[in-house]
Amino acid sequence: MSIETKHPASESKQQVYRTTSERTVKMMVIMLGICIVGGMIFFSMWDYWISTPAPVVAMMAGEADHAAPAAATGKTITQDLTFIESSDFRTLAFNALPGEDDNNPTVHMNVGDTVVFNVDNGGISFHAFGVTQGTEGITGIIPGSEIGTMSNALKPGEGGSSEFVAGEEGTYYYICTVPGHREQGMVGEIIIGPAQGGSSGIASPPTGVSHEFTLNFVESDDFRTLAFNALPDEDGHNPEIRVNSGDEVTITANNMGKIFHAFGVVSNPEDFNSVIWDSAIGSMSNTLKPGEGDSTTFTAGASGTYYYICTVPGHALQGMQGSFIVE
Amino acid sequence: MVLELQKPRPIWQIMFSTHHTDIGLLYLISSLAFLFLGGSLALAIRIELFLPNIEGTGQIIADSMTFNRIFTVHGTTLIFLFIIPFASAVGNYFVPIMVRYKDMAYPKLNAIAFWMIPPAAVLVWLGFADFTWYAQPPYSIISAPGPAADMWIFGLKILGVSSVLGAINFVITILKCKHPDMSIGQVPLLAWSFLATSVIIIVAIPTFAAALLMLLTDRLGVSGFFNPAMGGDPIAYSHLFWFTFHPEVYVLVLPAIGMMYEIIPRFSRKPIYSYNSGVFAFVMLSLVAFSSWGHHMFATGMSFTEKTVFMVGTLAAVPASAMHVFNFIATMWNGRIKFATPMMWAVGGIALFFAAGAGGVVNTAMPLDFSTHDSYWVVGHFHLFVMGTIAFGSIGMVYYMFPYVTGRMYNETAGKVHFFMSFVGTILVFFTQHVLGLYGMPRRVFDYPPIPEWIAMNQIASVGAMIIGVSMAIFLVNMIYSSGKGQLANTEDPFGLGGKYYYPFEAKNPHH
Numbered sequence: 001m002s003i004e005t006k007h008p009a010s011e012s013k014q015q016v017y018r019t020t021s022e023r024t025v026k027m028m029v030i031m032l033g034i035c036i037v038g039g040m041i042f043f044s045m046w047d048y049w050i051s052t053p054a055p056v057v058a059m060m061a062g063e064a065d066h067a068a069p070a071a072a073t074g075k076t077i078t079q080d081l082t083f084i085e086s087s088d089f090r091t092l093a094f095n096a097l098p099g100e101d102d103n104n105p106t107v108h109m110n111v112g113d114t115v116v117f118n119v120d121n122g123g124i125s126f127h128a129f130g131v132t133q134g135t136e137g138i139t140g141i142i143p144g145s146e147i148g149t150m151s152n153a154l155k156p157g158e159g160g161s162s163e164f165v166a167g168e169e170g171t172y173y174y175i176c177t178v179p180g181h182r183e184q185g186m187v188g189e190i191i192i193g194p195a196q197g198g199s200s201g202i203a204s205p206p207t208g209v210s211h212e213f214t215l216n217f218v219e220s221d222d223f224r225t226l227a228f229n230a231l232p233d234e235d236g237h238n239p240e241i242r243v244n245s246g247d248e249v250t251i252t253a254n255n256m257g258k259i260f261h262a263f264g265v266v267s268n269p270e271d272f273n274s275v276i277w278d279s280a281i282g283s284m285s286n287t288l289k290p291g292e293g294d295s296t297t298f299t300a301g302a303s304g305t306y307y308y309i310c311t312v313p314g315h316a317l318q319g320m321q322g323s324f325i326v327e
Numbered sequence: 328m329v330l331e332l333q334k335p336r337p338i339w340q341i342m343f344s345t346h347h348t349d350i351g352l353l354y355l356i357s358s359l360a361f362l363f364l365g366g367s368l369a370l371a372i373r374i375e376l377f378l379p380n381i382e383g384t385g386q387i388i389a390d391s392m393t394f395n396r397i398f399t400v401h402g403t404t405l406i407f408l409f410i411i412p413f414a415s416a417v418g419n420y421f422v423p424i425m426v427r428y429k430d431m432a433y434p435k436l437n438a439i440a441f442w443m444i445p446p447a448a449v450l451v452w453l454g455f456a457d458f459t460w461y462a463q464p465p466y467s468i469i470s471a472p473g474p475a476a477d478m479w480i481f482g483l484k485i486l487g488v489s490s491v492l493g494a495i496n497f498v499i500t501i502l503k504c505k506h507p508d509m510s511i512g513q514v515p516l517l518a519w520s521f522l523a524t525s526v527i528i529i530v531a532i533p534t535f536a537a538a539l540l541m542l543l544t545d546r547l548g549v550s551g552f553f554n555p556a557m558g559g560d561p562i563a564y565s566h567l568f569w570f571t572f573h574p575e576v577y578v579l580v581l582p583a584i585g586m587m588y589e590i591i592p593r594f595s596r597k598p599i600y601s602y603n604s605g606v607f608a609f610v611m612l613s614l615v616a617f618s619s620w621g622h623h624m625f626a627t628g629m630s631f632t633e634k635t636v637f638m639v640g641t642l643a644a645v646p647a648s649a650m651h652v653f654n655f656i657a658t659m660w661n662g663r664i665k666f667a668t669p670m671m672w673a674v675g676g677i678a679l680f681f682a683a684g685a686g687g688v689v690n691t692a693m694p695l696d697f698s699t700h701d702s703y704w705v706v707g708h709f710h711l712f713v714m715g716t717i718a719f720g721s722i723g724m725v726y727y728m729f730p731y732v733t734g735r736m737y738n739e740t741a742g743k744v745h746f747f748m749s750f751v752g753t754i755l756v757f758f759t760q761h762v763l764g765l766y767g768m769p770r771r772v773f774d775y776p777p778i779p780e781w782i783a784m785n786q787i788a789s790v791g792a793m794i795i796g797v798s799m800a801i802f803l804v805n806m807i808y809s810s811g812k813g814q815l816a817n818t819e820d821p822f823g824l825g826g827k828y829y830y831p832f833e834a835k836n837p838h839h
Contacts, residue, residue: 024810042452049454049475050455054473056469059548
């Protein structure tokens with residue numbers, strides 16, 4: 001180990017330290033050791049680090065704090081609504097200005113009923129529609145009930161329709177979701193009465209027949225398209241399930257993809273909260289991880305058209321939904 | 328001058344030392360390690376883009392999620408774990424010597440600032456987040472999976488605090504601890520670059536620190552600053568981000584210019600042409616750094632007036648940058664230049680600085696901005712800056728410091744081969760990416776349609792990246808081999824420049 005060197009041109013009186021092979025090797029061993037140990041931890045947990053969605057996702061999904069109906073009754077109410085404005089724009093309302101007939105009509109329904117809103121913008125400013133349980137403000141809009149949004153509102157003359165399924169007794173409000181419009185009068189009540197004929201709706205008694213289905217979550221390579229069993233245009237894509245009311249249904253769901261999924265039968269395919277009949281496999285915050293699978297057994301309730309979806313927000317819209325028909 | 332220890336000590340003593348050269352050594356080694364780690368991720372990206380995916384062929388990385396994670400960590404590593412710590416390494420070695428003080432002003436704070444980097448690096452590297460180094464909401468709030476994203480946010484927070492602590496230390500060292508006989512107008516330009524940089528860091532970083540905190544609380548769902556579903560505004564994040572990171576561009580480039588100010592006069596065997604214009608340009612750049620963040624966001628729907636203000640604010644950086652370039656050229660003019668490896672890197676860096684700066688003028692010109700926005704042009708532009716200018720200046724500085732740090736000489740031939748390959752590779756990759764952007768290829772993509780021109784240019788870029796990769800391997804071997812077995816260097820004049828020339832840090836100082 002040479003510590004000091006007398007270089008001919010050197011006028012230095014300082015002792016010059018020079019690195020040595022041993023020290024360089026020691027340093028390289030330390031650094032390689034860090035890389036190897038770190039790399040082992042890193043690669044062994046490669047998927048773990050991306051396994052949990054941000055807490056805000058579950059909170060946003062759970063923002064609409066409303067229970068799903070135990071069973072849909074199959075009864076559907078249709079409500080036509082028109083956004084109208086007074087000539088000075090100070091007063092806003094649905095269908096008729098305050099004091100006139102049919103001003104903000106109240107919708108009466110029972111748990112399990114479905115209401116279909118057909119909404120038109122009959123005014124000259126922008127409006128948007130939604131159902132909420134909140135007594136003020138525009139938050140807590142129930143997924144699937146909205147028509148247009150704050151940033152993509154209904155323009156004058158435009159319209160649309162949406163569905164809301166009554167999940168529990170109480171008062172809900174249909175409102176204009178453009179900020180301020182609710183306060184100016186664009187709000188009507190939805191009063192939900194108790195379920196008719198018990199919580200099972202008009203489901204048939206158990207038939208003793210049982211069915212088994214297997215559904216696999218699949219994803220396209222670019223994750224843009226999601227589906228059950230097979231991608232669109234392939235055989236077996238989102239198979240339609242038909243059972244009779246009262247049948248026992250066992251569904252096995254396997255996650256064959258690379259991202260997280262969860263399963264549930266819902267009455268409204270856009271509302272991933274409205275899982276019915278205890279049919280859920282996993283949930284938004286406790287999903288099926290890639291390669292995992294699980295099964296659920298439940299009794300099909302009242303007849304009607306339902307949907308089986310992936311209950312991870314957004315996945316149903318990307319194609320993970322199929323019909324579940326109860327006859 | 329001897330930059331390393333006076334006598335051999337066990338490595339743990341160096342690690343827990345608070346002496347500025349020891350901490351400089353730690354910064355130097357860790358930042359170079361991250362240069363190689365981040366660079367290998369860049370190669371992975373270029374390999375993936377070598378071919379478009381046609382029916383399953385040409386796809387090397389399994390899926391876009393993995394690609395995005397590689398992509399994110401590549402950017403985060405090279406900016407926050409290579410360029411900034413490397414600047415701190417050079418600052419730690421040189422600034423106390425240049426201002427003739429025995430150490431940094433706060434040695435323990437200095438050690439803390441370094442030791443915040445390893446935990447932050449562990450968070451970033453273990454998590455491998457997927458939302459790019461930009462972390463644009465709402466994706467980073469709603470869709471980016473945790474805990475990787477949260478780890479990235481914490482890691483960057485720690486790195487931000489570390490930069491601020493380091494910056495405070497530099498400002499105090501330069502302004503308050505310089506030798507009483509030395510006026511601020513005699514502080515060498517390398518130290519001036521650290522003063523300007525540190526002031527920018529202290530002003531700019533807190534904004535991003537706040538934005539990171541807001542991002543985290545948004546992810547937890549307790550706030551909705553940037554979450555449109557809760558009434559927040561993602562564009563607000565862009566403003567906060569760019570208010571920090573446009574100035575940050577100067578944080579990255581000013582130390583590299585300072586390093587060139589150290590190298591070029593030495594190897595030209597001439598004093599610097601104009602010290603005062605160098606100081607003026609540093610101060611000027613640290614001011615105009617704050618008048619230009621909006622040019623990153625012209626496409627977000629700014630009014631014409633706002634865009635004009637930011638356009639003029641950005642163009643204000645041109646005269647100051649040009650002053651540096653003219654200063655370098657005038658210094659070299661008529662000098663007896665010795666093209667040793669550090670000088671070649673510095674001169675190459677100046678050439679590419681000029682090219683990258685010309686591209687920057689195009690970016691900020693409003694009408695041209697829209698046609699290049701979010702295309703590979705932008706990737707080519709800023710990489711030409713960070714690789715062509717900043718990394719070139721930094722690597723030149725590594726070669727310059729090498730004999731002083733190790734007492735041994737690197738292999739000059741290997742150093743020159745490294746330079747030529749990197750220079751050619753850099754031009755192949757990043758000039759081509761400019762053109763690729765003009766042909767319409769969007770940035771941040773995992774795959775691209777098989778358009779013949781795009782394929783050809785992507786392949787040229789990938790080949791260039793491989794050339795850089797090979798040259799960096801030569802660099803690594805050269806550094807490791809030479810630090811153990813290199814020729815003994817004459818620490819008085821390792822490059823054989825001859826004569827006794829002015830080293831500001833050779834002034835009488837019992838501690839050096």
